Amino acid sequence: MSNTSTKVGHPLFTKGPGTVARTAAGRQLLPAARRGLGELTAGLDAARRIGSGAAAQHVADRMPPGLAAPASTPRSRSMSSGTGRTGGDTSKTPG
Numbered sequence: 001m002s003n004t005s006t007k008v009g010h011p012l013f014t015k016g017p018g019t020v021a022r023t024a025a026g027r028q029l030l031p032a033a034r035r036g037l038g039e040l041t042a043g044l045d046a047a048r049r050i051g052s053g054a055a056a057q058h059v060a061d062r063m064p065p066g067l068a069a070p071a072s073t074p075r076s077r078s079m080s081s082g083t084g085r086t087g088g089d090t091s092k093t094p095g
Contacts, residue, residue, distance in 0.1 A: 004029075 005012045012026035022030065 008025055008029065010025040011023050012029060014021050014023055
């Protein structure tokens with residue numbers, strides 16, 4: 001935990017004779033750390049299910065409508081190149 005305290009820049013715990021207590025920084029970090037570990041655990045479980053061949057819901061199926069492209073829609077070359085343009089001939093300039 002000392003490495004985490006170093007990254008935070010403040011102690012996360014105080015130590016006394018036979019006791020350890022969270023500091024204000026430690027109390028603030030704990031809920032976010034628990035959420036992060038929960039997300040990591042869920043991701044690992046999903047990856048294990050997929051890897052073992054068990055039925056799992058595809059990530060795109062859980063995305064909000066409009067964010068996931070249908071599987072039958074090919075990505076245009078300009079989108080995959082990171083230009084931010086969607087389709088069409090990007091080599092021509094308006095003139």
